[in-house]
Amino acid sequence: MVLRCIVRKYVHRTSNNKSLRSATRGFTLASRCNAPTAGNEVAKTRNLGIIAHIDAGKTTTTERMLYYSGYTRRIGDVDEGSTVTDFLPAERARGITIQSAAISFTWPPSGNHSWLSGSKSNEALSATPHNINLIDTPGHADFTFEVLRSLRVLDGAVCILDGVAGVEAQTEKVWTQASTYQIPRIIFVNKLDRDGAAFGWTVKEIGARLKVWPAVCGIPWWSGEGRLQGIGDVVGLRALRYADGGDGKDVLPSSMQQLEIEDARFATELKKARTALVELLSEHDDIMVENYLEADEDHLAISVADVTASLRRCLVSQDPQNVVPIFAGASFRNVGVQVLLDAAVDLLPTPEERPDSEVKIGAARGGLAKFLSGKLTATTLPDRAKSSSKAVSKEKVTYALQNLEACALAFKVVADARRGVLVYVRVYSGTIHRNATLWNTNLQNMERAQRLLKMYANDALDIESIPAGQIGVIPGLKFARTGDTLVSYTGSHPKSGPPAPINALQLRPIDVPPPVFFVSVEPSSLAEEKHIKECLDLLLREDPSLHVSVDPESGQTHLAGMGEMHLEIARDRLVSDLKAKARIGSIEIGYREAVSAASEHVTEVFDREVSGRSSKAAASASVEPAGDEFVAAQDDDTHVFDLADSNRLVVSMPILDPNGSSTSEEETSLPEHLSLTAILQALQTGTSAACARGPMHGYPIHSTQINLIFSPAKHIFPNTTLAALSSAARLATQQALKDSAKLTETAMMEPVMMVTISVDEESLGAVVHDISSARGGSVISLGSEDTSTSSSTTEIDVNKIYTPPDPFAGEHFSLESFGSSDKRAAKQIVARVPLKEMVGYLRHLRSLSKGRGTFTMVVDRFERMSSQRQRVVVQSLRGDYG
Numbered sequence: 001m002v003l004r005c006i007v008r009k010y011v012h013r014t015s016n017n018k019s020l021r022s023a024t025r026g027f028t029l030a031s032r033c034n035a036p037t038a039g040n041e042v043a044k045t046r047n048l049g050i051i052a053h054i055d056a057g058k059t060t061t062t063e064r065m066l067y068y069s070g071y072t073r074r075i076g077d078v079d080e081g082s083t084v085t086d087f088l089p090a091e092r093a094r095g096i097t098i099q100s101a102a103i104s105f106t107w108p109p110s111g112n113h114s115w116l117s118g119s120k121s122n123e124a125l126s127a128t129p130h131n132i133n134l135i136d137t138p139g140h141a142d143f144t145f146e147v148l149r150s151l152r153v154l155d156g157a158v159c160i161l162d163g164v165a166g167v168e169a170q171t172e173k174v175w176t177q178a179s180t181y182q183i184p185r186i187i188f189v190n191k192l193d194r195d196g197a198a199f200g201w202t203v204k205e206i207g208a209r210l211k212v213w214p215a216v217c218g219i220p221w222w223s224g225e226g227r228l229q230g231i232g233d234v235v236g237l238r239a240l241r242y243a244d245g246g247d248g249k250d251v252l253p254s255s256m257q258q259l260e261i262e263d264a265r266f267a268t269e270l271k272k273a274r275t276a277l278v279e280l281l282s283e284h285d286d287i288m289v290e291n292y293l294e295a296d297e298d299h300l301a302i303s304v305a306d307v308t309a310s311l312r313r314c315l316v317s318q319d320p321q322n323v324v325p326i327f328a329g330a331s332f333r334n335v336g337v338q339v340l341l342d343a344a345v346d347l348l349p350t351p352e353e354r355p356d357s358e359v360k361i362g363a364a365r366g367g368l369a370k371f372l373s374g375k376l377t378a379t380t381l382p383d384r385a386k387s388s389s390k391a392v393s394k395e396k397v398t399y400a401l402q403n404l405e406a407c408a409l410a411f412k413v414v415a416d417a418r419r420g421v422l423v424y425v426r427v428y429s430g431t432i433h434r435n436a437t438l439w440n441t442n443l444q445n446m447e448r449a450q451r452l453l454k455m456y457a458n459d460a461l462d463i464e465s466i467p468a469g470q471i472g473v474i475p476g477l478k479f480a481r482t483g484d485t486l487v488s489y490t491g492s493h494p495k496s497g498p499p500a501p502i503n504a505l506q507l508r509p510i511d512v513p514p515p516v517f518f519v520s521v522e523p524s525s526l527a528e529e530k531h532i533k534e535c536l537d538l539l540l541r542e543d544p545s546l547h548v549s550v551d552p553e554s555g556q557t558h559l560a561g562m563g564e565m566h567l568e569i570a571r572d573r574l575v576s577d578l579k580a581k582a583r584i585g586s587i588e589i590g591y592r593e594a595v596s597a598a599s600e601h602v603t604e605v606f607d608r609e610v611s612g613r614s615s616k617a618a619a620s621a622s623v624e625p626a627g628d629e630f631v632a633a634q635d636d637d638t639h640v641f642d643l644a645d646s647n648r649l650v651v652s653m654p655i656l657d658p659n660g661s662s663t664s665e666e667e668t669s670l671p672e673h674l675s676l677t678a679i680l681q682a683l684q685t686g687t688s689a690a691c692a693r694g695p696m697h698g699y700p701i702h703s704t705q706i707n708l709i710f711s712p713a714k715h716i717f718p719n720t721t722l723a724a725l726s727s728a729a730r731l732a733t734q735q736a737l738k739d740s741a742k743l744t745e746t747a748m749m750e751p752v753m754m755v756t757i758s759v760d761e762e763s764l765g766a767v768v769h770d771i772s773s774a775r776g777g778s779v780i781s782l783g784s785e786d787t788s789t790s791s792s793t794t795e796i797d798v799n800k801i802y803t804p805p806d807p808f809a810g811e812h813f814s815l816e817s818f819g820s821s822d823k824r825a826a827k828q829i830v831a832r833v834p835l836k837e838m839v840g841y842l843r844h845l846r847s848l849s850k851g852r853g854t855f856t857m858v859v860d861r862f863e864r865m866s867s868q869r870q871r872v873v874v875q876s877l878r879g880d881y882g
């Protein structure tokens with residue numbers, strides 16, 4: 001009916017309908033010409049992620065994918081701890097995924113082109129083998145950063161929902177993050193074999209909470225007794241019956257004619273679903289309207305290829321995504337996974353179909369393609385660099401870019417017990433060849449890729465190269481960390497690397513959130529110290545959201561992270577996997593200290609023998625509270641750097657050109673061996689080290705501005721080294737911090753979290769009361785799905801969403817009452833709450849909400865504590881409760 005109206009509008013809009021029809025045919029032909037050929041590897045690649053709420057079934061589904069594609073001989077079981085992707089002992093023990101595992105497989109399997117014989121048209125992309133690089137992402141809120149880190153290398157994602165729990169808080173969060181990266185998604189509604197599974201309800205929730213139109217492509221096929229016997233393929237207009245208790249390979253397809261005889265009611269539902277699907281697609285894709293006209297306005301007569309192509313267009317070219325294909329199944333019962341795999345190949349984009357990847361060069365941000373064409377740097381170099389003798393000319397940039405062989409992002413580092421440290425990379429341009437020298441633009445060092453691997457489930461295959469669009473592994477690198485950009489460049493200088501601007505290229509950079517919890521790590525004996533340091537270095541390479549600092553006064557090492565679970569896992573990894581003999585303290589909140597008064601300038605001299613050579617330098621520093629409205633002086637002699645924890649470093653120095661020569665006659669130039677860039681870097685390192693420990697309580701410094709005055713004549717001596725300069729800057733800053741604290745005590749700051757709680761209506765009042773009175777939180781919004789964090793602005797009328805009935809869902813899930821009455825976890829509370837009050841909150845929430853409430857939280861900001869609150873915290877830290 002809706003489609004009829006659209007058709008009328010459409011025909012009206014088109015003055016010459018015939019010409020449009022022929023244009024459409026042209027399109028179809030063109031898209032067929034673009035279909036991947038045997039030689040077109042990139043077009044036959046899908047870099048996929050699986051995203052979902054914890055326990056929705058990601059690992060269970062992944063195991064089936066590996067099994068059906070022939071990479072494993074038996075299906076791993078999460079509950080038995082025998083899965084391939086949850087490979088860390090800690091993950092297996094807890095049954096949750098911690099680190100993203102990236103594995104490759106082929107779908108459909110080579111030599112066996114369709115898993116359902118005779119069912120696939122040769123036109124379908126999923127009729128020929130494709131290389132799938134699958135990145136399994138963790139579902140726990142503490143690992144959001146890990147999710148983000150893997151999201152940035154994905155081209156498409158499968159979002160798995162639990163068909164009993166529906167859309168959960170974490171799903172919404174990851175959904176929003178995927179929207180930020182413009183990642184096209186399909187949804188798999190899993191666990192439909194469970195009692196109380198509500199497929200229709202979940203589909204409505206998808207529309208209401210994720211703000212996207214559900215295009216139902218698969219519907220559950222329940223027996224009269226409520227057993228999930230198979231699924232209805234809405235696109236292919238057939239029913240797939242799965243052998244009861246089998247491994248999912250024994251699937252019997254039934255055509256519509258057969259289904260009319262077998263289960264007439266389900267046949268009618270399948271037709272209804274097909275009609276709804278065509279209607280929905282026509283609202284978002286003009287070519288589908290054309291297909292409908294060509295099919296004589298018969299929803300069922302439109303070919304499988306045309307419906308698939310329309311779904312693909314909606315997914316690949318729409319931003320924001322406002323249609324999401326929905327598939328149904330139960331991976332634990334081995335139902336529906338092959339259909340999902342076909343959909344991933346047929347619908348999700350190839351690496352080449354993705355928008356240009358974001359890059360950063362210094363302060364400039366833009367697209368990789370723009371950078372490679374030389375346009376990004378030419379327009380964004382700072383004026384000073386442009387005018388100076390060292391400025392990078394446009395010609396030099398063009399020449400430099402010609403020699404760029406490849407650039408890649410190290411998106412994950414894993415210490416594998418058998419293979420050593422593995423660096424997972426995604427190549428964004430060019431090809432990395434075996435033995436290539438790789439310049440790390442973050443660490444500014446060079447390493448050789450002596451071997452390249454492709455990871456297949458439990459096996460690794462040596463390969464000669466990793467081309468653009470592909471994911472591969474470089475074993476044996478000593479330095480590369482998660483998040484580093486690696487560049488292969490012809491004629492790179494072994495020490496200084498490729499020329500500017502390539503030496504500063506950063507692919508898809510992400511901000512690391514501040515750590516809010518920490519533990520102390522103490523070697524159990526002196527002999528262990530070195531080993532523990534190596535283990536911590538490795539942990540940091542794997543996970544840049546962990547931080548290590550050493551308290552210069554007590555010598556104690558602190559390991560900081562983003563959540564309790566995050567640190568628990570790090571602790572297990574350190575002690576159980578890496579066998580570090582260390583005493584780990586209890587998990588504590590990472591408070592901060594902020595200066596309250598401006599100090600005078602203080603000069604400190606560092607004069608010591610380092611490695612047998614005397615080395616001397618001086619630095620002058622003052623500190624003050626960092627106001628929000630800082631306006632950097634526009635003069636050429638001020639350099640401003642944003643440090644961690646909202647600290648700011650302002651270095652004033654005489655006007656020096658990039659060679660270090662003074663441009664003013666009264667000032668001294670820099671000595672030959674110290675470049676301006678290296679000096680500024682050393683000053684940053686020194687001040688950051690000083691900020692690691694506040695003068696009053698020993699917490700890191702926050703919201704503080706450090707002013708350094710640097711003059712070659714006063715601060716540099718004949719034997720000055722960079723290390724001495726850095727130490728002098730540290731000493732001067734530490735003294736300035738102490739001076740400030742003597743004037744007025746530093747203020748303690750605490751992490752305040754943005755918390756999103758989902759509860760049912762019944763428990764809402766109790767939870768809100770608890771948050772705002774007992775926990776000192778402030779409720780920001782309260783409501784139903786309208787308060788969803790989804791970034792999409794699409795208006796969804798849930799009454800217009802097609803859903804099949806939920807005959808076995810239980811009384812709570814009456815589809816007619818959706819949006820009006822009591823529903824599961826449908827009320828959301830968004831509140832700002834101090835982290836201290838959220839420790840152990842899950843147990844409390846469960847008791848307030850009959851076990852049904854869930855919550856997620858992220859750091860919102862650090863806030864100054866009231867003096868009363870500060871007193872309580874300091875007392876409890878001292879163990880003084882009186």
Ligand SMILES: Nc1nc2c(ncn2[C@@H]2O[C@H](COP(=O)(O)OP(=O)(O)OP(=O)(O)O)[C@@H](O)[C@H]2O)c(=O)[nH]1
Nearest residue numbers: 054055056057058059060096097139191330331332
């Ligand atoms: N009944 C039923 N149980 C399932 C299904 N899929 C997964 N499960 C169970 O749900 C639990 C969680 O499954 P996982 O595969 O570990 O879920 P996950 O999403 O990987 O969880 P995390 O790794 O912790 O994020 C396990 O006990 C599975 O056996 C299903 O289709 N039906």
